[in-house]
Amino acid sequence: MTAGLDLGRSQTQPIVSDQDVVRVRKLVRTVAVETKLSLVDQTKLVTAASELARNTLVYGGGGEVQVSTVDNGRRKGVRISFSDSGPGIADLDLALTDGYTTGGGLGLGLSGARRLVDEFDIETAVGEGTRVTVTKWSR
Amino acid sequence: MERVPVLKIGEILLVSIQVDMEDQTALQLQEDLADRIVATGASGVIIDITALDIVDSFIGRMLSTIASISKVLDADTVVVGMRPAVAITLVELGLSLNGIRTALNVERGMELIAAARSDEWDSEPYEERAADGPLATFS
Numbered sequence: 001m002t003a004g005l006d007l008g009r010s011q012t013q014p015i016v017s018d019q020d021v022v023r024v025r026k027l028v029r030t031v032a033v034e035t036k037l038s039l040v041d042q043t044k045l046v047t048a049a050s051e052l053a054r055n056t057l058v059y060g061g062g063g064e065v066q067v068s069t070v071d072n073g074r075r076k077g078v079r080i081s082f083s084d085s086g087p088g089i090a091d092l093d094l095a096l097t098d099g100y101t102t103g104g105g106l107g108l109g110l111s112g113a114r115r116l117v118d119e120f121d122i123e124t125a126v127g128e129g130t131r132v133t134v135t136k137w138s139r
Numbered sequence: 140m141e142r143v144p145v146l147k148i149g150e151i152l153l154v155s156i157q158v159d160m161e162d163q164t165a166l167q168l169q170e171d172l173a174d175r176i177v178a179t180g181a182s183g184v185i186i187d188i189t190a191l192d193i194v195d196s197f198i199g200r201m202l203s204t205i206a207s208i209s210k211v212l213d214a215d216t217v218v219v220g221m222r223p224a225v226a227i228t229l230v231e232l233g234l235s236l237n238g239i240r241t242a243l244n245v246e247r248g249m250e251l252i253a254a255a256r257s258d259e260w261d262s263e264p265y266e267e268r269a270a271d272g273p274l275a276t277f278s
Contacts, residue, residue, distance in 0.1 A: 018161040025159060025193065043193055043224040047232060050195040054162070098233055108196040112232040 010068035015056045024053040024065050031067050035078050037138050045136040048113035052082045052132050055109050060084025077137035085129040143168045145175050155187040165201040176212045183252030184209050189220030199234040206238050215255050217248040
């Protein structure tokens with residue numbers, strides 16, 4: 001279950017229940033520690049992962065997460081990709097606005113998660129699903 | 140689902156969150172606390188989050204909701220033991236934790252609640268009188 005220090009390894013895990021969101025936090029924490037992210041960066045990445053995993057569960061109707069270590073030659077990092085086959089996001093700009101929610105939450109999930117990571121990428125198609133990929137690099 | 144225990148110490152209810160909570164556990168805690176405030180007539184609630192390595196928007200909302208519920212039930216809420224990395228992340232996430240008072244540790248939290256109680260006793264009658272204007276107008 002635990003990733004070694006060899007780069008490019010990735011682990012996939014389903015997100016279909018509340019417990020899975022807890023498991024995603026644990027997995028991301030483990031990989032972030034192994035990648036030697038600072039404590040603050042670990043905390044930011046795990047928090048972002050928690051928001052995005054909940055989105056996958058609540059809005060995407062469940063899906064999966066892939067957690068990988070990455071290396072750009074200068075720095076190591078952690079890349080996390082959340083994907084679902086849910087309804088997709090019709091208005092992406094609106095969904096990325098602070099305070100906007102369709103689910104009764106605080107509307108900080110997507111927009112807040114984006115602020116907590118170094119790279120944020122989202123692909124979505126109505127009726128097909130959503131994939132959100134985030135990366136945090138070590139300093 | 141795990142359940143977070145609620146301890147009664149004198150006039151205060153103490154909740155020390157020691158597990159990585161599922162969302163359902165957090166919602167259950169809200170209900171349990173409301174019940175216990177009414178059942179015990181507690182004047183304060185201290186939520187110790189020393190063991191939490193992240194606070195995401197869901198947990199943040201739970202803390203705000205507990206503070207609001209307590210207020211309506213005439214109890215003060217203080218959140219204690221927030222880790223520095225958690226505080227930094229919360230600010231970047233965009234969570235303001237409106238209406239939540241914080242203290243460094245449980246001891247300071249208890250002092251804060253005691254102080255808030257004695258302030259209310261001292262100032263409330265005076266403020267009411269001032270707002271109503273001089274008593275002489277009734278005669």
